[in-house]
Amino acid sequence: MSQATRRHSLDTPPPTSNRRRRHSTSIIGSQDLPPPPPVKDTSPIQQHEFRSVRSSTNLSTYNSNNNNNSAQQPPVSSSPSITPAPATRTLPTASAPAEKPVPRDRYGFKKANQHITLSVYEAWAGSYISYVERRRAKWILLMKSYGLPTVNPERFPPKSDKVKRYVRKGIPPEWRGAAWFYFAGGPARLAQSRGAYWECVERARAGELSGVDRDDIERDLNRAFPDNVRFKPDAPGWDQREADDDGQPGETSIVRALRRVLQAFAVANPRIGYCQSLNFLAGLLLLFLDEDEEKAFIMLGIVTNEHLPGTHDRSLKNIDIGVLMSCIQESMPAVWVKIDDTQEYGSLPTVSLALTSWFMSCFVGSLPIETVLRVWDSFFYEGSKTLFRIALAIFKLAEPDIRRLSDPMEVFQVVQNAPRRLVDANALLEACFRRRNGFGHLSQETIDVRRRERARAFGAEKASRADLLGVGEESGAVVRSSSRGGGRFKRSLSRRRAKT
């Protein structure tokens, strides 16, 4: 926390009291105690833990309002619990009129959206809350059995079948970011590269960031999580500021943090630069890492270099989608028949276009947020095979619908829209990992072998396509010299390249 926070507060002065409070009391000691009885609204992602993701006063205010949906939210500036620093309160945000407060979950996301109605959400949330409490109680016992703290834990039990099971059933929301960081190998990376993040921030500022990447990032900052209150408050809030050399008017602190992380990442990863979807990954990481930019930066590197090598590169190859297609072909032939138009069109079926975001965004935007978080729990613990297994489970759940359809475009719509309604995270994970007809057997080894095959095929295909279409050569090498991990995959690729 130290360096990031210090640097951050240099960059982002005022809401000092809030900011400090966040770090000192953000977890409000709820882990060792049974949670307070739910207020009216028993949504699992509401309540006290809302603060654990961010305990700023305006959110608590927001939240208490939310517990009574009929109450109008008072203007933030008049709320007694808010003590905005002078510089932060003047904000003429174009889009922040006095709207009715929207029901939000504990992380600040709108509960309802175009795919999930409020009543569908609440019907699911009613029982999920007690599930989360039960899991938390188990986690507390687990942590204690390892002598680990249960307030603001930074370390977690060593990997084992039991811990893996616990992770699959969901990490307690207030520990989530720390657990992701820990299980993904963040601490070791941080120890090796301390300070590298802030160097990259400086390099980006000093002109190393390309104009294209800079523009693309700017365009995507407000398009990351417009339905999250910390990215887009309902009313001007304490952490929005006027324009200065560090950002645009009306931006919240997390949006500014997102800009720095994306710019630093683009500078540090020239083969990727800025790729749309990184806004989602970095934004969600920041949200759960308490805006610790350095950690978010490291995690972004782990996702893009280790777990999804090549997926975000400047020249997209869709290798992961190709691998997924081969898995579908094998395990769900009846689905494959419906989506396979490759004879007509070539290597990838049209439905691939609906799947790009599954891998690039790691399901952000494709699955409801709580489901995404549960997927990420397992993803950071087990690696990229989780994304493939979940993708297969989505197809499995949609299989009855897909089989009924005959128009390929209707099938496309099912594949595109079905996951967005999978609000029942447990049902998806259960379909994914169940013994019979589940996908827990799909190994990382299998995936990596197929990735290599696809990468090879891609090389050949690209060579011929480049002639046909005059597509610019963008050096298709998958090898990232700067990256670590996944070494076998990369080594064998570079060997192959050396040969050709």
Place this chain on the structure above:
Amino acid sequence: MAARMQQGGRPGGSRFAQFKLVLLGESAVGKVSLVLRFVKDQFDDYRESTIGAAFLTQTIALDESTTVKFEIWDTAGQERYKSLAPMYYRNANCAVVVYDITQASSLDKAKAWVKELQRQANENIIIALAGNKLDLVSADPTKRAIPAEDAAQYAREAGLLFFETSAKTADNVRELFTAIARKLPLDQAGPRSIRSAGHRPGVDLRPESSGTQGASGCNC
């Protein structure tokens, strides 16, 4: 998928045709916003960036006897997605190439797309050029970066339909899609479309699907 059409397939001898439309253009020019204005009559100041592509449908009545269903592909605008572009526009009957009239560079990007479409896509593809965010310029004329006349002239030379639109106020949005529909070869469109011709047997290409909105089609 190419046009599929049923003549007299519905009571009263009405015509029904289905066309594939693809949206192209630089990131953030307003592609998704134009589609959502057209399909759902909604507009958000903020919405998530598009990753990959999104698919929606909308049906409009051209006149009392003619119904046109658009299968709309909205695409991610970022340069690196370009290698996927042929997948978007293969067999497209029409394309809307969007730029932002307050961003000079976005017209260059639009011209590049037009060129690529004219080179690579269906021979008879109908292309419309849409200069979006007209409302910004109406509010503050100094924001205009591309004179309407310049774009119109380019569109004439390149043989494109041309509209200045606002997804925000809905200005010219319906007009844009209607103009495209009117220009589409309703009379030549038949059931033996390019797609169905080469399609493997056993797949029934029903011209009319149960749901017309993007959000329909599945209850899981």
